[in-house]
Amino acid sequence: MIFDKPTPIRDGFGKALLELGEKNPQVVVLTADLSEAIRVHWFAEKFPKRFFQMGIAESDMVGTAAGLAVGGKIPFVTTFAAFATSLANTPVRVSVAYNQANVKIATSHGGVCVGGDGATHQSIEDIALMRVLPGMTIVVPCDANEAYKATLAAAEFRGPLYLRLGRIATPVFTKRNSPFRIGKAQVLEQGSDLAIIACGAMVGLALEASRQLRSKGIYIRVINMHTVKPLDQSAVLKAARECGAIVTLEEHSVIGGLGSAVTEVVSEKYPVPVERVGIQDVFGESGEPDEILSKYGLTTKDLLRACKRVLERKDVKNRA
Amino acid sequence: MIFDKPTPIRDGFGKALLELGEKNPQVVVLTADLSEAIRVHWFAEKFPKRFFQMGIAESDMVGTAAGLAVGGKIPFVTTFAAFATSLANTPVRVSVAYNQANVKIATSHGGVCVGGDGATHQSIEDIALMRVLPGMTIVVPCDANEAYKATLAAAEFRGPLYLRLGRIATPVFTKRNSPFRIGKAQVLEQGSDLAIIACGAMVGLALEASRQLRSKGIYIRVINMHTVKPLDQSAVLKAARECGAIVTLEEHSVIGGLGSAVTEVVSEKYPVPVERVGIQDVFGESGEPDEILSKYGLTTKDLLRACKRVLERKDVKNRA
Amino acid sequence: MDSTVERKIDIDGIKDLATQIRRDVIRMIVGVGSGHPGGALGAAELFALLYGGVLHIDPKNLMDPHRDRFVLSNGHICAAFYSALSLAGFLPREELNTFRRINSRLQGHPARVKLPDLVETSSGPLGQGFSVANGIAMAMKLDGSRGRVYCLVGDGEMQEGQVWEAIMTAAHHKLANLTLIVSYNGLQIDGEVRTVKNLMPLREKFESFGWECVEADGHDVVSLYRAFTELSVMNKTDQDKPKAVIAHTVMGKGVPFMENKAVWHGSCPTPAQAEEALLSIGKSKGFEDYPPLSKQTLSRKKGGLK
Amino acid sequence: MDSTVERKIDIDGIKDLATQIRRDVIRMIVGVGSGHPGGALGAAELFALLYGGVLHIDPKNLMDPHRDRFVLSNGHICAAFYSALSLAGFLPREELNTFRRINSRLQGHPARVKLPDLVETSSGPLGQGFSVANGIAMAMKLDGSRGRVYCLVGDGEMQEGQVWEAIMTAAHHKLANLTLIVSYNGLQIDGEVRTVKNLMPLREKFESFGWECVEADGHDVVSLYRAFTELSVMNKTDQDKPKAVIAHTVMGKGVPFMENKAVWHGSCPTPAQAEEALLSIGKSKGFEDYPPLSKQTLSRKKGGLK
Numbered sequence A, B: 001m002i003f004d005k006p007t008p009i010r011d012g013f014g015k016a017l018l019e020l021g022e023k024n025p026q027v028v029v030l031t032a033d034l035s036e037a038i039r040v041h042w043f044a045e046k047f048p049k050r051f052f053q054m055g056i057a058e059s060d061m062v063g064t065a066a067g068l069a070v071g072g073k074i075p076f077v078t079t080f081a082a083f084a085t086s087l088a089n090t091p092v093r094v095s096v097a098y099n100q101a102n103v104k105i106a107t108s109h110g111g112v113c114v115g116g117d118g119a120t121h122q123s124i125e126d127i128a129l130m131r132v133l134p135g136m137t138i139v140v141p142c143d144a145n146e147a148y149k150a151t152l153a154a155a156e157f158r159g160p161l162y163l164r165l166g167r168i169a170t171p172v173f174t175k176r177n178s179p180f181r182i183g184k185a186q187v188l189e190q191g192s193d194l195a196i197i198a199c200g201a202m203v204g205l206a207l208e209a210s211r212q213l214r215s216k217g218i219y220i221r222v223i224n225m226h227t228v229k230p231l232d233q234s235a236v237l238k239a240a241r242e243c244g245a246i247v248t249l250e251e252h253s254v255i256g257g258l259g260s261a262v263t264e265v266v267s268e269k270y271p272v273p274v275e276r277v278g279i280q281d282v283f284g285e286s287g288e289p290d291e292i293l294s295k296y297g298l299t300t301k302d303l304l305r306a307c308k309r310v311l312e313r314k315d316v317k318n319r320a
Numbered sequence C, D: 001m002d003s004t005v006e007r008k009i010d011i012d013g014i015k016d017l018a019t020q021i022r023r024d025v026i027r028m029i030v031g032v033g034s035g036h037p038g039g040a041l042g043a044a045e046l047f048a049l050l051y052g053g054v055l056h057i058d059p060k061n062l063m064d065p066h067r068d069r070f071v072l073s074n075g076h077i078c079a080a081f082y083s084a085l086s087l088a089g090f091l092p093r094e095e096l097n098t099f100r101r102i103n104s105r106l107q108g109h110p111a112r113v114k115l116p117d118l119v120e121t122s123s124g125p126l127g128q129g130f131s132v133a134n135g136i137a138m139a140m141k142l143d144g145s146r147g148r149v150y151c152l153v154g155d156g157e158m159q160e161g162q163v164w165e166a167i168m169t170a171a172h173h174k175l176a177n178l179t180l181i182v183s184y185n186g187l188q189i190d191g192e193v194r195t196v197k198n199l200m201p202l203r204e205k206f207e208s209f210g211w212e213c214v215e216a217d218g219h220d221v222v223s224l225y226r227a228f229t230e231l232s233v234m235n236k237t238d239q240d241k242p243k244a245v246i247a248h249t250v251m252g253k254g255v256p257f258m259e260n261k262a263v264w265h266g267s268c269p270t271p272a273q274a275e276e277a278l279l280s281i282g283k284s285k286g287f288e289d290y291p292p293l294s295k296q297t298l299s300r301k302k303g304g305l306k
């Protein structure tokens, strides 16, 4: 099951789940009145006995999933990012993370590309909320193919895992045989003037920026950091050492997410200038995805500006 | 109302609330079956009409407080840190932060000094959870005096504010006339070999480390960063420029809290080595506060080790 | 009996208002290409009655401490809310064109920061607004306000635990100045409420939580009004229960092809379907459709549309 | 009727077990200097009956798929839980000395990571365990297990919204293999439940949510057992309601100066008070107090105490 044209990232998840349904009888799926939005209706149809409709009760859903995990199942709980990570924060913390329960939390509506539903439905905090939980693994696939692989890997992986899936159709960058391993960053471009570390659908922007800068003789290292936690520190530090400047890029607040994770590591081990491109600590709003991305500073242009700023600072530092 | 011997930080809050009760008829207080633990029983006794017992229903309590704020009141909602910030995360996000409601969230049991109650009651995530919310101000007083001042300031301040209060008796560092302004860091020691940026009860450790290092001719700048958000960036950057190395210190996870906030700023504006002392991304456990602090790496010794590490890195950098 | 009601409210006027709300809802949603028509159409009479006869709110005196308050907890049906606000003089009619668009005050879910005088609290995540409504009711009691708080929730929304916390709070704190309205259409996104997660018997639940509860036909203005007033013997000392009105509604009401179909919870009709819908709804007598704005105008006005 | 019960369980043995649990609770709490005696004492008969007669769990066959499961949702009363586990052979008796101490498996609230075979889920934040119990019951149904899930909650705990979500879930998913026990002692930290936030009438609430519900005297083993068995006609197709037992308990039961006093929810008795408490409780016939360990031994064993 491999996609080649722009596809909602969540579709890769839904299809993988269907395959898991066949392969692994322990896989069960829960949803909170959002089965189609998160693409578990395919699984529900095929495996009704292993599908649990929990109604609009996300906290209870997460707790129930923890119980199913205690009972030996591999539950995937599904809803929007804000509802899983914020509304159900305590069950995720206590019954999943602290219990080290084998629960997979899969969400759509992370980020601002939600469309007209507006700020409350746009989770710009989910990665931060999950990252601060000890023992939580966080995977943010960059396209439907990677979502497909990540879902299969999640089912194999033992322990709590958060899977953030985009809603809108997204170009496909990765191939059937692109490597995917939880915790191992994927270097998509090998430049060493500057590194862009991105996750999720934003990886596309990084590739585009890289293309544009190459024509000016600037070579970007593009890193697809699909696993935000545990962070592939060696890839980050290699980038810091070899490139001397980093831009992070995510459809998430610049607080607490991938950007923070990168600044934590480099500040500790190898300080270099880092620009964080993301939502600048404000709530989102209704609009078309491209309008929102552009209003909130998540376009190639914004990224290029950040690259420019950080390169200038790298120069200052090198001259000093 | 000023304390001079070791006092639970929450007591400063409880006393200030009592004074606010007299001064400001708009101040109301809510609690979720924890009135004494968070020291609002004094207010409750004196101002029963403006005290709302909400039972064990933290989400509803926060939402109700938002409604009271819509109705022109200045509500203080009180419970343990984990219950306000994790259990009630969505009401805080939607009804308080997104609404820009004039609600003050005051908690005890932030950090690990909770005593025997163990991991679920020790919030090592609360600052991270609050920091990622746009428009949330976060104040972490270092002693009962500062808690007292911070509480009075919180009532004057318009907008959502999170006040994190310690549970156990804590030495008093600040004086009646020590300056306190939300958002303005307080420099307690003026050294420039290294800066320790601390918040809450940990400030005491920073002072102790400074004392010990001074005898070795190393002069520490000790910054009491009582306001974690908005961060006093100029104090941080001044420290980065003048000291060249920073240690952050907090009774909180090293992810997402004060430590992350500092690495974000310096990585963006003036990269220097930063060591983050805090809970190393693990859950806490039962025990006496000092046992826990020592097991989880929050002693003067741990702090001194971090200072040593970061000073070595500063040297390497300076030699390079 | 009907005649008593007629003396108090303009039944035909309210029905007519409901018709216009339905028209607006369809036009707003098809105009932007997304939204939640089903629940909004089903709440047309509710909004018409609230903003056309029940709520004491004056667009010219929005700070009156004795005004009534309205909280929309099931925020996704806000198309009907915005329409009612515009028809009642709280919002310019043309502004409905901006619904769910970038830079608009009319967010896809009501946002207090965008409309601080009209939206008591932001909603969207279900189960949030009701607690806020309680808090407002408490503040009003403290201040001796004669106003009343009305809060609307969906039936699916009642599956949220926080709703039950709020139910306990309202009863415990004797919020007799609060009316909770449940739009009971029996449907939610994934299908029938009783299949997704059964709520029945709902009235017994309210009663066992110490509420007064009546049921009404949510599309019959008289039945609804009676339900409201039967209960609004408010602020009497002998009467300190909060009041719940279970309004039996039909998702998609007024548009036959949408009626009772969960898929219309959140789907946008095609332009042809919208036309058919408007035909079924018919025209109102006392109101006009809001004028369309050209994309250019919108873009000039708001600076955001392409 | 009593005789029928007597044929099934050893009533005197269970009462005796309850006595020993009470002794343990007092000694554990005074030993470490903190903890929650009130609720724990009040649940002594419940734990005695569960671990001394009702639960089919065998310390030697902890992975039996048909075993019963127990979930303590009101984790703060875990002193009684740990005591029962040790008395039933699941834990060394001496280990009770480590309660709430650094490096212990006996955390202040039950921690699954510390005792994965005995603690089905970590609890502490109220309202969490019940949902997990539902999930376990669902997994057991999927696997065709003949076991039953018992979940204990406090009355104050029932103010949490998530409890009501879980109540709906258990009814909707027909978890007839689940028994919820409410320790109804009428008290919580800040005082009486009815003053803090009223829950009454609780039985009517359960019934309106589609549960079977019986009440019992939580200190009368026969009454309790009958409540359990009246309901345990489980896994029959004609019977798909989950079962609630409202166990009327007394906070601090067995220690007169603690009885019905909210302050004993979470206060530690002084050594003199503890002695008085142990005198009131009396000695058990079939059990012995767990042996004290010297601080040194504890420290050697666990490597943490100073």
Ligand SMILES: Cc1ncc(C[n+]2csc(CCOP(=O)(O)OP(=O)(O)O)c2C)c(N)n1
Pocket (backbone or CB within 6 Å): A032, A033, A034, A056, A083, A087, C038, C039, C040, C074, C076, C077, C124, C125, C126, C127, C153, C154, C155, C156, C157, C158, C185, C187, C188, C189, C251, C265
């Ligand atoms: C906490 C939360 N969970 C899920 C959703 C997604 N959602 C929006 S509306 C809806 C169904 C609501 O059902 P109901 O209240 O009956 O409204 P109706 O469909 O009848 O308009 C859901 C699940 C949400 N907005 N908030």
Ligand SMILES: Cc1ncc(C[n+]2csc(CCOP(=O)(O)OP(=O)(O)O)c2C)c(N)n1
Pocket (backbone or CB within 6 Å): B032, B033, B034, B056, B083, B087, D038, D039, D040, D074, D076, D077, D124, D125, D126, D127, D153, D154, D155, D156, D157, D158, D185, D187, D188, D189, D251, D265
């Ligand atoms: C979510 C949450 N809020 C608050 C607390 C603090 N707390 C612990 S026990 C308790 C009272 C519980 O009352 P009840 O369930 O009746 O237990 P009892 O006091 O009878 O043992 C409270 C408020 C908590 N543990 N979890």
Ligand SMILES: [Mg+2]
Pocket (backbone or CB within 6 Å): C154, C155, C156, C183, C184, C185, C186, C187, C188
């Ligand atoms: Mg509905």
Ligand SMILES: [Mg+2]
Pocket (backbone or CB within 6 Å): D154, D155, D156, D183, D184, D185, D186, D187, D188
């Ligand atoms: Mg109780």
